[in-house]
Amino acid sequence: MPDPEIVQKGDVIVKVALTCICGSDLHLYNGYVPTMKKGDILGHEFVGEIVAAGPAVTRFRVGDRVIVPFPISCGACWYCKHELWSLCDNSNPNSWMMEHIYGDTGGGIFGYSHLYGGYAGGQAEYVRVPFADVGLEKIPDGIPYEQVVLLTDIMPTGYQAAVYCNINPGDTVAVWGCGPVGLLAMKSAKLLGTERVIGIDRFPDRLQMAHNQCQAEVLNYEEVDVAEQLQNMTGGRGPDSCIDAVGLEARGTGIEDVYDLVKQTLRLETDRASALRQLVKACRKGGTLSITGVYSGFIDKFPMGAIFAKGLTVRGGQAHVHKYLPHLVQLVAEQQIDPSSIITHRMSLEDAPEGYRTFVKKQDSCIKIVLKPEH
Ligand code: NAD
Numbered sequence: 362m363p364d365p366e367i368v369q370k371g372d373v374i375v376k377v378a379l380t381c382i383c384g385s386d387l388h389l390y391n392g393y394v395p396t397m398k399k400g401d402i403l404g405h406e407f408v409g410e411i412v413a414a415g416p417a418v419t420r421f422r423v424g425d426r427v428i429v430p431f432p433i434s435c436g437a438c439w440y441c442k443h444e445l446w447s448l449c450d451n452s453n454p455n456s457w458m459m460e461h462i463y464g465d466t467g468g469g470i471f472g473y474s475h476l477y478g479g480y481a482g483g484q485a486e487y488v489r490v491p492f493a494d495v496g497l498e499k500i501p502d503g504i505p506y507e508q509v510v511l512l513t514d515i516m517p518t519g520y521q522a523a524v525y526c527n528i529n530p531g532d533t534v535a536v537w538g539c540g541p542v543g544l545l546a547m548k549s550a551k552l553l554g555t556e557r558v559i560g561i562d563r564f565p566d567r568l569q570m571a572h573n574q575c576q577a578e579v580l581n582y583e584e585v586d587v588a589e590q591l592q593n594m595t596g597g598r599g600p601d602s603c604i605d606a607v608g609l610e611a612r613g614t615g616i617e618d619v620y621d622l623v624k625q626t627l628r629l630e631t632d633r634a635s636a637l638r639q640l641v642k643a644c645r646k647g648g649t650l651s652i653t654g655v656y657s658g659f660i661d662k663f664p665m666g667a668i669f670a671k672g673l674t675v676r677g678g679q680a681h682v683h684k685y686l687p688h689l690v691q692l693v694a695e696q697q698i699d700p701s702s703i704i705t706h707r708m709s710l711e712d713a714p715e716g717y718r719t720f721v722k723k724q725d726s727c728i729k730i731v732l733k734p735e736h
Protein backbone atom coordinates (compact mmCIF):
# COMPACT_ATOMS: atom_id res chain seq x y z
CA MET A 362 0.00 0.00 0.00
CA PRO A 363 1.26 3.55 -0.64
CA ASP A 364 2.24 5.57 2.46
CA PRO A 365 -0.55 7.92 3.66
CA GLU A 366 -0.41 11.70 3.23
CA ILE A 367 -1.91 14.67 5.06
CA VAL A 368 -5.41 15.22 3.66
CA GLN A 369 -7.01 17.66 6.10
CA LYS A 370 -5.37 20.51 7.97
CA GLY A 371 -5.81 18.82 11.36
CA ASP A 372 -4.19 15.51 10.32
CA VAL A 373 -0.90 14.05 11.44
CA ILE A 374 1.00 11.08 10.03
CA VAL A 375 2.12 8.60 12.69
CA LYS A 376 5.04 6.25 12.11
CA VAL A 377 3.81 3.13 13.89
CA ALA A 378 6.11 1.77 16.59
CA LEU A 379 3.78 -0.95 17.93
CA THR A 380 0.33 -2.17 16.94
CA CYS A 381 -1.87 -4.99 18.28
CA ILE A 382 -4.38 -7.56 17.17
CA CYS A 383 -7.67 -7.10 19.05
CA GLY A 384 -10.62 -9.40 19.69
CA SER A 385 -12.60 -6.89 17.65
CA ASP A 386 -10.40 -7.61 14.62
CA LEU A 387 -11.52 -11.21 14.90
CA HIS A 388 -15.15 -10.24 14.18
CA LEU A 389 -13.94 -8.92 10.81
CA TYR A 390 -11.59 -11.88 10.36
CA ASN A 391 -14.44 -14.31 11.11
CA GLY A 392 -16.79 -12.49 8.73
CA TYR A 393 -19.34 -11.38 11.37
CA VAL A 394 -18.99 -7.76 10.20
CA PRO A 395 -18.99 -8.23 6.44
CA THR A 396 -18.08 -4.70 5.36
CA MET A 397 -14.41 -5.13 4.43
CA LYS A 398 -13.18 -4.31 0.94
CA LYS A 399 -10.04 -5.44 -0.87
CA GLY A 400 -7.15 -3.15 0.06
CA ASP A 401 -8.54 -2.19 3.50
CA ILE A 402 -5.89 -1.92 6.23
CA LEU A 403 -6.84 -3.41 9.59
CA GLY A 404 -5.78 -2.30 13.07
CA HIS A 405 -7.06 0.22 15.58
CA GLU A 406 -4.55 -0.20 18.42
CA PHE A 407 -1.29 1.63 17.67
CA VAL A 408 1.29 4.02 19.10
CA GLY A 409 4.17 5.77 17.40
CA GLU A 410 5.91 8.96 16.45
CA ILE A 411 4.53 11.93 14.55
CA VAL A 412 6.45 12.37 11.29
CA ALA A 413 4.25 15.03 9.62
CA ALA A 414 1.60 17.46 10.89
CA GLY A 415 -1.05 19.51 9.04
CA PRO A 416 -1.00 23.32 9.35
CA ALA A 417 -3.93 23.42 11.83
CA VAL A 418 -2.31 21.08 14.39
CA THR A 419 -1.27 23.05 17.48
CA ARG A 420 -0.87 20.56 20.36
CA PHE A 421 1.73 18.33 18.69
CA ARG A 422 4.84 18.56 16.58
CA VAL A 423 6.99 16.24 14.53
CA GLY A 424 8.95 13.92 16.81
CA ASP A 425 6.27 13.62 19.53
CA ARG A 426 5.57 10.08 20.70
CA VAL A 427 1.79 9.58 20.90
CA ILE A 428 -1.04 7.26 21.93
CA VAL A 429 -3.84 7.16 19.34
CA PRO A 430 -7.35 6.35 20.67
CA PHE A 431 -9.21 3.85 18.47
CA PRO A 432 -12.37 6.00 18.07
CA ILE A 433 -12.01 9.01 15.77
CA SER A 434 -13.66 12.09 17.27
CA CYS A 435 -14.07 15.57 15.80
CA GLY A 436 -14.19 17.31 19.19
CA ALA A 437 -16.81 19.79 18.00
CA CYS A 438 -20.15 17.93 17.69
CA TRP A 439 -22.79 17.56 20.44
CA TYR A 440 -21.54 14.05 21.33
CA CYS A 441 -17.85 14.98 21.63
CA LYS A 442 -18.79 18.01 23.74
CA HIS A 443 -20.66 15.68 26.08
CA GLU A 444 -17.68 13.30 26.36
CA LEU A 445 -19.45 10.64 24.31
CA TRP A 446 -16.36 10.48 22.12
CA SER A 447 -16.96 7.14 20.41
CA LEU A 448 -20.37 8.38 19.22
CA CYS A 449 -18.97 11.36 17.27
CA ASP A 450 -21.36 12.68 14.63
CA ASN A 451 -18.73 13.82 12.14
CA SER A 452 -16.21 11.02 11.83
CA ASN A 453 -18.29 8.28 10.24
CA PRO A 454 -19.61 9.35 6.84
CA ASN A 455 -20.87 5.82 6.28
CA SER A 456 -23.11 5.59 9.33
CA TRP A 457 -26.10 5.70 6.96
CA MET A 458 -25.30 2.05 6.18
CA MET A 459 -26.98 0.99 9.41
CA GLU A 460 -29.33 3.90 9.99
CA HIS A 461 -32.37 2.08 8.62
CA ILE A 462 -31.97 -0.47 11.42
CA TYR A 463 -30.29 1.39 14.27
CA GLY A 464 -31.54 4.95 13.78
CA ASP A 465 -27.93 6.11 14.04
CA THR A 466 -24.56 4.56 14.72
CA GLY A 467 -21.26 5.48 16.31
CA GLY A 468 -18.34 7.49 14.97
CA GLY A 469 -15.39 6.35 12.88
CA ILE A 470 -12.79 3.78 13.97
CA PHE A 471 -9.35 3.15 12.49
CA GLY A 472 -9.10 -0.01 10.42
CA TYR A 473 -12.62 -1.21 11.12
CA SER A 474 -14.09 -1.53 7.65
CA HIS A 475 -16.68 0.62 5.93
CA LEU A 476 -19.20 0.26 8.73
CA TYR A 477 -17.02 2.61 10.79
CA GLY A 478 -15.87 5.11 8.21
CA GLY A 479 -13.46 3.11 6.04
CA TYR A 480 -10.32 4.60 7.68
CA ALA A 481 -6.98 2.91 7.00
CA GLY A 482 -5.77 1.20 10.17
CA GLY A 483 -2.65 0.85 12.25
CA GLN A 484 -1.38 -2.60 11.26
CA ALA A 485 0.90 -0.71 8.90
CA GLU A 486 4.14 1.28 8.87
CA TYR A 487 2.39 4.68 8.71
CA VAL A 488 -1.16 5.92 9.46
CA ARG A 489 -3.04 9.13 8.74
CA VAL A 490 -4.66 10.34 11.98
CA PRO A 491 -7.44 12.94 11.59
CA PHE A 492 -8.43 15.45 14.32
CA ALA A 493 -5.01 15.01 15.94
CA ASP A 494 -5.44 17.86 18.42
CA VAL A 495 -8.60 16.24 19.78
CA GLY A 496 -7.61 12.68 20.36
CA LEU A 497 -3.91 12.12 20.76
CA GLU A 498 -2.11 11.88 24.07
CA LYS A 499 1.61 12.49 24.42
CA ILE A 500 3.63 9.65 25.93
CA PRO A 501 5.64 10.93 28.91
CA ASP A 502 9.41 10.65 28.52
CA GLY A 503 10.88 7.43 29.77
CA ILE A 504 7.74 5.31 29.31
CA PRO A 505 8.30 2.58 26.71
CA TYR A 506 5.73 2.13 23.95
CA GLU A 507 4.82 -1.33 25.20
CA GLN A 508 3.49 0.02 28.51
CA VAL A 509 1.01 2.36 26.80
CA VAL A 510 0.04 0.57 23.59
CA LEU A 511 -2.96 -1.05 25.32
CA LEU A 512 -4.20 2.41 26.34
CA THR A 513 -5.30 2.92 22.72
CA ASP A 514 -8.22 0.56 23.30
CA ILE A 515 -8.49 -2.36 25.65
CA MET A 516 -7.27 -0.75 28.89
CA PRO A 517 -9.82 2.12 28.67
CA THR A 518 -12.37 -0.43 27.39
CA GLY A 519 -11.88 -2.61 30.44
CA TYR A 520 -11.88 0.48 32.64
CA GLN A 521 -15.14 1.80 31.18
CA ALA A 522 -16.71 -1.65 31.61
CA ALA A 523 -15.86 -1.44 35.31
CA VAL A 524 -16.95 2.21 35.64
CA TYR A 525 -20.33 1.22 34.18
CA CYS A 526 -20.73 -1.24 37.09
CA ASN A 527 -20.97 1.66 39.59
CA ILE A 528 -18.87 -0.33 42.02
CA ASN A 529 -19.47 -0.05 45.75
CA PRO A 530 -17.05 -1.46 48.36
CA GLY A 531 -18.04 -5.06 49.06
CA ASP A 532 -19.37 -5.64 45.54
CA THR A 533 -18.83 -8.78 43.51
CA VAL A 534 -18.22 -8.34 39.78
CA ALA A 535 -18.36 -11.34 37.44
CA VAL A 536 -16.60 -11.11 34.09
CA TRP A 537 -17.42 -13.40 31.15
CA GLY A 538 -14.31 -13.79 28.96
CA CYS A 539 -10.75 -13.78 30.35
CA GLY A 540 -9.24 -12.50 27.11
CA PRO A 541 -7.35 -9.20 27.04
CA VAL A 542 -10.48 -7.10 27.58
CA GLY A 543 -11.86 -9.29 30.37
CA LEU A 544 -8.51 -9.33 32.19
CA LEU A 545 -8.18 -5.54 32.08
CA ALA A 546 -11.83 -5.17 33.14
CA MET A 547 -11.05 -7.31 36.19
CA LYS A 548 -7.95 -5.26 37.01
CA SER A 549 -10.02 -2.09 36.64
CA ALA A 550 -12.82 -3.41 38.86
CA LYS A 551 -10.20 -4.06 41.55
CA LEU A 552 -8.72 -0.61 41.01
CA LEU A 553 -12.20 0.88 41.48
CA GLY A 554 -12.60 -0.90 44.79
CA THR A 555 -14.62 -4.04 44.21
CA GLU A 556 -14.06 -6.72 46.80
CA ARG A 557 -14.38 -9.81 44.62
CA VAL A 558 -14.00 -10.52 40.93
CA ILE A 559 -14.97 -13.79 39.33
CA GLY A 560 -13.57 -14.61 35.86
CA ILE A 561 -15.28 -17.04 33.48
CA ASP A 562 -13.67 -18.71 30.43
CA ARG A 563 -12.75 -22.11 29.10
CA PHE A 564 -9.00 -21.71 28.48
CA PRO A 565 -6.94 -22.80 31.52
CA ASP A 566 -4.07 -20.37 30.84
CA ARG A 567 -6.47 -17.42 30.62
CA LEU A 568 -8.19 -18.49 33.86
CA GLN A 569 -4.74 -18.87 35.42
CA MET A 570 -3.79 -15.32 34.43
CA ALA A 571 -7.10 -14.01 35.83
CA HIS A 572 -6.30 -15.75 39.10
CA ASN A 573 -2.64 -14.66 39.26
CA GLN A 574 -2.87 -11.11 37.97
CA CYS A 575 -6.39 -10.03 39.01
CA GLN A 576 -6.85 -12.05 42.21
CA ALA A 577 -9.96 -13.46 40.56
CA GLU A 578 -11.86 -16.54 41.58
CA VAL A 579 -12.35 -18.44 38.35
CA LEU A 580 -14.95 -20.68 36.71
CA ASN A 581 -14.49 -22.88 33.65
CA TYR A 582 -17.84 -22.70 31.89
CA GLU A 583 -17.27 -26.09 30.28
CA GLU A 584 -17.12 -27.67 33.71
CA VAL A 585 -19.83 -25.98 35.78
CA ASP A 586 -23.28 -24.43 35.46
CA VAL A 587 -22.07 -20.83 35.59
CA ALA A 588 -25.25 -19.08 36.74
CA GLU A 589 -25.89 -21.68 39.44
CA GLN A 590 -22.29 -21.57 40.64
CA LEU A 591 -22.26 -17.77 40.78
CA GLN A 592 -25.38 -17.79 42.90
CA ASN A 593 -23.85 -20.33 45.27
CA MET A 594 -20.77 -18.12 45.60
CA THR A 595 -22.81 -15.02 46.50
CA GLY A 596 -25.20 -16.22 49.17
CA GLY A 597 -27.87 -17.08 46.61
CA ARG A 598 -28.18 -13.53 45.34
CA GLY A 599 -25.86 -13.38 42.32
CA PRO A 600 -23.09 -10.91 41.43
CA ASP A 601 -23.84 -7.19 41.79
CA SER A 602 -22.55 -6.56 38.28
CA CYS A 603 -21.85 -8.77 35.29
CA ILE A 604 -19.46 -7.75 32.50
CA ASP A 605 -19.66 -9.30 29.03
CA ALA A 606 -16.13 -9.32 27.56
CA VAL A 607 -16.99 -11.98 24.99
CA GLY A 608 -19.03 -10.42 22.20
CA LEU A 609 -19.58 -11.97 18.82
CA GLU A 610 -17.50 -14.99 19.62
CA ALA A 611 -20.52 -16.18 21.53
CA ARG A 612 -23.09 -15.34 18.90
CA GLY A 613 -22.74 -15.45 15.18
CA THR A 614 -25.33 -14.69 12.59
CA GLY A 615 -27.14 -16.80 10.06
CA ILE A 616 -26.44 -20.48 10.28
CA GLU A 617 -25.11 -20.36 13.85
CA ASP A 618 -28.44 -18.95 15.03
CA VAL A 619 -30.24 -21.90 13.52
CA TYR A 620 -27.69 -24.23 15.11
CA ASP A 621 -28.23 -22.53 18.47
CA LEU A 622 -31.96 -22.97 18.18
CA VAL A 623 -31.54 -26.67 17.50
CA LYS A 624 -29.14 -27.02 20.44
CA GLN A 625 -31.58 -25.29 22.74
CA THR A 626 -34.51 -27.34 21.55
CA LEU A 627 -32.48 -30.44 22.22
CA ARG A 628 -31.34 -28.94 25.55
CA LEU A 629 -27.74 -29.04 24.36
CA GLU A 630 -27.14 -25.39 25.04
CA THR A 631 -23.40 -24.88 25.34
CA ASP A 632 -20.78 -22.19 25.26
CA ARG A 633 -21.24 -20.10 22.17
CA ALA A 634 -24.90 -19.30 22.60
CA SER A 635 -24.95 -18.61 26.23
CA ALA A 636 -22.78 -15.75 27.50
CA LEU A 637 -25.35 -12.95 27.25
CA ARG A 638 -28.18 -15.07 28.60
CA GLN A 639 -25.98 -16.27 31.47
CA LEU A 640 -25.27 -12.65 32.44
CA VAL A 641 -28.99 -11.95 32.72
CA LYS A 642 -29.68 -15.16 34.59
CA ALA A 643 -26.81 -14.83 37.06
CA CYS A 644 -26.99 -11.12 37.94
CA ARG A 645 -28.65 -10.20 41.23
CA LYS A 646 -31.96 -8.30 41.13
CA GLY A 647 -31.37 -4.59 40.59
CA GLY A 648 -27.81 -5.27 39.35
CA THR A 649 -25.97 -4.05 36.26
CA LEU A 650 -25.01 -5.71 32.99
CA SER A 651 -22.00 -3.99 31.45
CA ILE A 652 -21.74 -5.15 27.85
CA THR A 653 -18.35 -4.37 26.42
CA GLY A 654 -18.09 -7.31 24.00
CA VAL A 655 -18.93 -6.14 20.49
CA TYR A 656 -22.24 -7.18 18.96
CA SER A 657 -23.70 -6.30 15.58
CA GLY A 658 -26.92 -6.97 13.76
CA PHE A 659 -29.61 -8.83 15.67
CA ILE A 660 -28.98 -10.87 18.77
CA ASP A 661 -32.23 -12.70 19.21
CA LYS A 662 -33.52 -14.61 22.20
CA PHE A 663 -32.16 -11.88 24.49
CA PRO A 664 -34.33 -12.37 27.61
CA MET A 665 -35.98 -8.98 27.80
CA GLY A 666 -38.61 -10.31 30.20
CA ALA A 667 -35.95 -11.24 32.76
CA ILE A 668 -34.21 -7.88 32.39
CA PHE A 669 -37.48 -6.15 33.18
CA ALA A 670 -38.55 -8.52 35.95
CA LYS A 671 -35.16 -8.30 37.72
CA GLY A 672 -34.93 -4.54 37.31
CA LEU A 673 -31.50 -4.74 35.66
CA THR A 674 -29.52 -1.82 34.28
CA VAL A 675 -27.90 -2.48 30.91
CA ARG A 676 -24.96 -0.37 29.72
CA GLY A 677 -22.49 -0.82 26.91
CA GLY A 678 -20.98 0.43 23.69
CA GLN A 679 -17.59 1.35 22.28
CA ALA A 680 -15.25 2.83 24.87
CA HIS A 681 -14.99 6.62 25.12
CA VAL A 682 -11.21 6.28 25.17
CA HIS A 683 -10.49 10.02 25.15
CA LYS A 684 -12.34 10.41 28.44
CA TYR A 685 -10.18 7.97 30.40
CA LEU A 686 -6.83 8.39 28.66
CA PRO A 687 -5.20 11.19 30.72
CA HIS A 688 -6.03 9.41 34.00
CA LEU A 689 -4.78 6.05 32.75
CA VAL A 690 -1.53 7.54 31.40
CA GLN A 691 -0.98 9.00 34.85
CA LEU A 692 -1.60 5.62 36.50
CA VAL A 693 0.98 4.03 34.17
CA ALA A 694 3.47 6.83 34.88
CA GLU A 695 2.97 6.33 38.63
CA GLN A 696 3.42 2.55 38.11
CA GLN A 697 0.00 1.88 39.62
CA ILE A 698 -0.95 -0.17 36.55
CA ASP A 699 1.10 -1.98 33.91
CA PRO A 700 -1.25 -3.14 31.15
CA SER A 701 1.67 -4.72 29.28
CA SER A 702 1.66 -7.59 31.78
CA ILE A 703 -0.94 -9.37 29.61
CA ILE A 704 1.19 -9.27 26.42
CA THR A 705 2.27 -12.82 25.61
CA HIS A 706 3.42 -12.54 21.97
CA ARG A 707 5.72 -10.06 20.23
CA MET A 708 5.92 -10.51 16.47
CA SER A 709 6.95 -8.63 13.36
CA LEU A 710 4.17 -6.97 11.36
CA GLU A 711 5.27 -9.24 8.51
CA ASP A 712 4.05 -12.17 10.61
CA ALA A 713 0.56 -10.74 11.17
CA PRO A 714 -1.19 -13.58 9.28
CA GLU A 715 0.42 -16.08 11.66
CA GLY A 716 -0.53 -13.80 14.57
CA TYR A 717 -4.19 -13.80 13.51
CA ARG A 718 -4.21 -17.59 13.19
CA THR A 719 -2.68 -18.00 16.65
CA PHE A 720 -5.00 -15.44 18.27
CA VAL A 721 -8.22 -16.72 16.72
CA LYS A 722 -7.49 -20.25 17.98
CA LYS A 723 -5.97 -19.04 21.29
CA GLN A 724 -3.02 -21.34 20.57
CA ASP A 725 0.35 -21.27 22.26
CA SER A 726 -1.13 -19.76 25.48
CA CYS A 727 -1.73 -16.61 23.47
CA ILE A 728 -3.42 -13.70 25.24
CA LYS A 729 -2.30 -10.44 23.62
CA ILE A 730 -0.19 -10.07 20.48
CA VAL A 731 1.79 -6.94 19.60
CA LEU A 732 3.23 -6.44 16.13
CA LYS A 733 6.28 -4.35 15.33
CA PRO A 734 6.61 -2.87 11.84
CA GLU A 735 10.07 -2.83 10.25
CA HIS A 736 10.96 0.64 8.98
P1 NAD B 1 -10.78 -12.58 22.90
O1 NAD B 1 -11.41 -13.24 21.73
O2 NAD B 1 -9.31 -12.78 23.11
O3 NAD B 1 -11.50 -13.00 24.26
C1 NAD B 1 -12.80 -13.48 24.33
C2 NAD B 1 -12.82 -14.55 25.41
O4 NAD B 1 -14.18 -14.91 25.66
C3 NAD B 1 -12.07 -15.81 25.02
O5 NAD B 1 -11.07 -16.10 25.98
C4 NAD B 1 -13.17 -16.87 25.01
O6 NAD B 1 -12.73 -18.15 25.40
C5 NAD B 1 -14.18 -16.30 25.98
N1 NAD B 1 -15.55 -16.83 25.83
C6 NAD B 1 -16.19 -17.25 24.70
N2 NAD B 1 -17.43 -17.67 24.99
C7 NAD B 1 -17.58 -17.53 26.33
C8 NAD B 1 -18.63 -17.81 27.24
N3 NAD B 1 -19.78 -18.33 26.82
N4 NAD B 1 -18.44 -17.55 28.56
C9 NAD B 1 -17.26 -17.01 29.00
N5 NAD B 1 -16.22 -16.74 28.17
C10 NAD B 1 -16.39 -17.00 26.86
O7 NAD B 1 -11.12 -11.03 22.72
P2 NAD B 1 -10.77 -9.68 23.53
O8 NAD B 1 -9.69 -8.96 22.79
O9 NAD B 1 -10.59 -9.94 24.97
O10 NAD B 1 -12.13 -8.89 23.28
C11 NAD B 1 -13.32 -9.31 23.94
C12 NAD B 1 -14.52 -8.56 23.38
O11 NAD B 1 -14.39 -7.16 23.64
C13 NAD B 1 -14.66 -8.69 21.86
O12 NAD B 1 -16.02 -8.84 21.52
C14 NAD B 1 -14.17 -7.34 21.36
O13 NAD B 1 -14.74 -7.00 20.11
C15 NAD B 1 -14.68 -6.45 22.46
N6 NAD B 1 -14.08 -5.10 22.51
C16 NAD B 1 -14.92 -4.06 22.79
C17 NAD B 1 -14.45 -2.78 22.85
C18 NAD B 1 -15.36 -1.65 23.19
O14 NAD B 1 -15.00 -0.49 23.03
N7 NAD B 1 -16.56 -1.91 23.69
C19 NAD B 1 -13.10 -2.55 22.62
C20 NAD B 1 -12.25 -3.63 22.38
C21 NAD B 1 -12.75 -4.90 22.32
Ligand code: ZN
Nearest residue numbers: 383385406514
Ligand atom coordinates in the same frame (compact mmCIF):
# COMPACT_ATOMS: atom_id res chain seq x y z
ZN1 ZN C 1 -9.43 -3.22 19.90
